[in-house]
Amino acid sequence: MTTPTPTFTRTFTWADPAESIRAGREMAGIDFLRAMVNGDLAQCSYQATMDYDLVEVAAGRVVFEGRPGDYLNNPLGTVHGGYYAGMLDSAMGCAIHSLLSAGQSYTTLEFKLNMVRPLPTDGSPIRAIGEVIHPGRKIATSQARLVDANDKLYAHATCSCMIFSGKD
Numbered sequence: 001m002t003t004p005t006p007t008f009t010r011t012f013t014w015a016d017p018a019e020s021i022r023a024g025r026e027m028a029g030i031d032f033l034r035a036m037v038n039g040d041l042a043q044c045s046y047q048a049t050m051d052y053d054l055v056e057v058a059a060g061r062v063v064f065e066g067r068p069g070d071y072l073n074n075p076l077g078t079v080h081g082g083y084y085a086g087m088l089d090s091a092m093g094c095a096i097h098s099l100l101s102a103g104q105s106y107t108t109l110e111f112k113l114n115m116v117r118p119l120p121t122d123g124s125p126i127r128a129i130g131e132v133i134h135p136g137r138k139i140a141t142s143q144a145r146l147v148d149a150n151d152k153l154y155a156h157a158t159c160s161c162m163i164f165s166g167k168d
Contacts, residue, residue, distance in 0.1 A: 010071050012049065015042030029100035033057040050086050052128070054094065060132040062094040070121045079119040084146060088113060088157040091130025091144040096161045099135050103166035106140070111159035119146075119154050126154065138163055 020041045024032050034057050035041040043054055052066030064087055074080040089111055096106055119126060130144040139160055146155040 008071070014045040014048040017045060020044065026102060028102045029097040030057060030059055033062065033094055033098055046086065047090070050083060052087055057098055060095055060099055060135065062091055062098060062130050064091050064128040066126050067123050068119050068121050068126060069123065073121065079121060081115060084115050084155045085113055087128035088144045088146060088155060089159065091128035092142040092157060092159040093161060095130035095132050095142045096140045099132060100163065105164045106161045109160040109162050111157055113155060113157040115155045117154055125149055136163070
């Protein structure tokens with residue numbers, strides 16, 4: 001007789017993104033990101049889905065924190081690469097966003113990701129630390145590291161983002 005496979009449920013909620021989208025178009029990047037950290041604006045729905053939060057913001061530097069669990073595993077039992085990519089892309093993009101003026105926006109042109117070891121799924125915190133390398137007027141570059149509380153490296157990445165002004 002086959003033993004039934006246990007099933008689990010995960011429930012999450014997110015805010016209507018309309019207010020944050022509107023604010024993001026009107027506020028300087030650092031003010032917009034700080035409003036998310038202090039709870040004046042909702043963090044984005046992707047972060048709610050992937051279970052990580054923006055926890056620190058400074059000019060040219062941001063930190064996201066998550067606690068990966070087995071609900072993020074791939075079929076081989078390790079955290080899916082999309083989780084690494086999502087956290088690192090968020091950190092690199094928001095580091096650049098922190099330097100933008102009101103009316104400016106950005107999009108990722110490309111990023112390179114190196115996963116160096118599997119992430120733990122025991123609920124311990126993982127941080128994605130993003131920092132701007134070059135804050136260009138049209139193209140900006142940044143880097144990010146995915147580390148644990150002891151600064152043990154799990155992945156690192158670099159990216160290029162295209163900057164748009166309100167006139168583009």
